[in-house]
Amino acid sequence: MKRKNVPSLNELRKIGWACWDPLDLKHFLDHELVNPPVGEYDTYLLKAAGMLINGDSRENAANYLQNIITEQMGLESDEVDLNATRETVDGIGEYIQLL
Numbered sequence: 001m002k003r004k005n006v007p008s009l010n011e012l013r014k015i016g017w018a019c020w021d022p023l024d025l026k027h028f029l030d031h032e033l034v035n036p037p038v039g040e041y042d043t044y045l046l047k048a049a050g051m052l053i054n055g056d057s058r059e060n061a062a063n064y065l066q067n068i069i070t071e072q073m074g075l076e077s078d079e080v081d082l083n084a085t086r087e088t089v090d091g092i093g094e095y096i097q098l099l
Contacts, residue, residue: 005099020088
């Protein structure tokens with residue numbers, strides 16, 4: 001089934017930045033920088049959204065984001081990170097259903 005609307009990057013940012021910030025970059029946004037470092041997260045959020053749009057499960061999309069934290073960023077992850085990841089994916093999934 002083809003979708004008429006594509007996800008808005010701004011909406012994905014609102015959802016993602018609300019709880020998924022493993023590198024603690026949100027404080028850069030709070031200081032109204034001219035060029036905040038959002039590009040890296042954009043890529044991850046768009047990929048997770050694309051996974052859901054293409055019928056992948058929320059669990060797989062959450063695993064993708066968790067893998068970003070542990071494998072690509074090289075950070076340790078705990079239950080707080082896992083909950084934030086799941087909350088982010090749930091928010092993206094709910095948003096996509098509205099498109």
